[in-house]
Amino acid sequence: MTDRLPGFSTLAVHAGAQPDPTTGARVTPIYQTTSFVFNDADHAASLFGLQAFGNIYTRIGNPTTAVLEERMAALEGGTAALAVASGHAAQVVVLQQLLMPGDEFIAARKLYGGSINQFTHAFKSFGWNVAWADPDDIASFERAVTPRTKAIFIESIANPAGSITDIEAIADVARNAGVPLIVDNTLATPYLIRPIDHGADIVVHSLTKFLGGHGNSLGGIIVDGGTFDWSKENKYPMLSEPRPEYHGIRIQETFGNFAFAIACRVLGLRDLGPALSPFNAFMILTGIETLPLRMQKHCENAKAVAEFLAGHPAVASVNYAGLAGDKYNQLARKYAPKGAGAVFTFSLRGGYDAGVSLVSNLKLFSHLANVGDTRSLVIHPASTTHSQLDDDAKVRSGAGPDVVRLSIGIEDKEDLIGDLAQALSA
């Protein structure tokens, strides 16, 4: 045995998993069961009272899902994680631990369109108010802080344009404001960026994308960085105050540096209910085993496609942080030296109509509303993912009418470039 800590690829294959003690099964079994038998009445009471570690009911936890959770915690360098049914569910569960009605959080303007909708509309009925800030203007985050601010939310690599966020600068704002920084790391994955190393306190993912990686399963996860002191200012009563639903337990005092993940599980997932299916957990776990290999290929292909488009006469501009002249290239070199991801946008000289015809002429790229699949994908955000935003907000979030978004897969890059070439000249 050596002192060397295992590297990322080793963790991607092994973390959280071990041969099944009973059967010897090497691959993590799918524990497709709703519930788990107690040893006796005292064991049941201990589990319900959070006094013992163990399984009760799959809405609260499941052994297959637990392997996925531990693996993601290890890959992100966090203390613990909680898997849920989707990326959106992860966002609800996180904010439910942090905000009371009338509270606020600050979010970067450049986000997945669905997140902008969720924050603007769905959360309004919970009394959670979002204040928008511009990730390219750090001072706009500082200006948005008020006494009711409870969190800051950003994407590491932002959907749809693949822009890179200065995580450390915004982490400083969060620290000065005494609030946690939440980073949606979906488009980067921990292979490219580990936000906790840059000062984030909580990481969320849509596992649906590169982590699952094959476009076959929805999932989401919350990773607890273990970095935030929830009890310091009594701003976070879910973590620092006695919880009536657990007869007066204080979550942080009891669970220390993985208290946030436990709060998400026993106060969030337990009561809101968006549990991940064990089958989906299994599919996503299998995907994660090849994450490093896939991300290398995704990034290599994306750079080649972006370079091709940048040189094409029908293309007005390409937004890919991996390109030398790109506005975000400096940030990409700092935060994502292994590659700038595989989701980016470009705009066509022919505007909206050219975008629509490109999408219909492509033969290998699939026209659909997802990213992070082995298959290459294309979409016109203005008419789909970002269609509910007004025109101004579309442009500000990088989804103007002339913009086409690509998610580059792991096919042969020559075939992807060939498909784009024929569609652009058709």
Place this chain on the structure above:
Amino acid sequence: MNHDAYDDNYIRGILNSVKSIAMVGASPVNVRPSYFAFKYLAQRGYDMIPVNPGHVGKQLLGKPFVASLTDIGRPVDMIDIFRSSAHIMPVVDEVLTLSPLPKVIWMQLGARDDAAAEKAEAAGIKVVMNRCPKIEYGRLSSEISWMGVNSRTLSSKRAPIPTQGMRLSLNRMSVGGGATAASDRAAKNKSEPT
């Protein structure tokens, strides 16, 4: 001794070798962290002794409270201190009057007093600070993985079959896996425990 990060084998060695544990600050209230840890460790076979002058005359899971360490009246292997950092030194001073001395002084999650640790170590006592023996037991047995916690261990070996639903072996062949450097940094920066 580096008290910022402990080697798994150091913790494993302690939890495998001690048999009796006196818990200073044990609470009979069943939602207090000390109660959780007391019960968990008792179920795993440790001979637990609750120490709390405020509860003498009562019992904790069938074990009578004693007022102080000197009242235990028999040798103990480990003293688990469930008090905040400011209250550690007097307890360590009391420990150092015991004969024989215990093998280990363990300070709970959030509690750390480097001067007290140095004093105890000078007397040949092993010290653990700012950790919970329940969490460390659960981590090394991998039982804590059921809660999605990063156990920071990896193993390709078949784990021992659980006994009465409990994973009791701390001797899983494992390698350290997955640093949580950021959280260790946070723990260090943290002011007083609650």
